[in-house]
Amino acid sequence: MKNLANFFFEVGMLKRTPRTGFQFLGSGAESVAEHSFRTAMIGYTLAKMDGQVDVGRVLQLCLFHDVPEARTGDLNYVNKKYVKVAEQQAVDDLAKTLPFGEEYQRTMTEFAAGDSREAQLSHDADQLEMILALKEYKDLGNRNADEWYPFAVRRLKTDLARRLAETVWSTDSTRWWFDEDDEWWVKGTRDE
Secondary structure: OHHHHHHHHHHHHHHOOEOOOHHHHOOOOOEHHHHHHHHHHHHHHHHHHHOOOOHHHHHHHHHHOOOOHHHHOOOOHHHHHHOOOOHHHHHHHHHOOOOOHHHHHHHHHHHHHOOOHHHHHHHHHHHHHHHHHHHHHHHOOOOOHHHHHHHHHHOOOOHHHHHHHHHHHOOOOOOOOOOOOHHHHHHOOOOO
């Protein structure tokens, strides 16, 4: 039980581990945990839309894909040019302490290989989460987001994700809540 408690504390570090790419974008901030949560929601959606994959597996891949960053930190694309991270060692060290350690290792290996349809959709969910963040920052005036978008799209592995990315990029991220019910926005109540 002590190892599980430590695992949950370790996963909690992801709430305090910043995604570092936003430094280069010039605006925005997000923790690895925030990123992982929306990635899992996107992965679930892609898996359901795909209809041919194990939805639970896609969720598992999405939830675990950045767990090693509790130990290694988040390396952005500039960092990755110069820094070699021992991610496999981080995975193996954590796996030794978990009752499901071998499954965790297989999950991380599958995600890294990207060969299964589930892994491809998980990778796409990861990139789509970045595309959503870019679109949010673009809509708030970040002029660099347009430059980053094509690179994120090129990383997508499935047509399903590419279609979704196009829709995301053409949708105003600030209006999801606005239902154009003029009377509501004037009065703040509904006549019943």
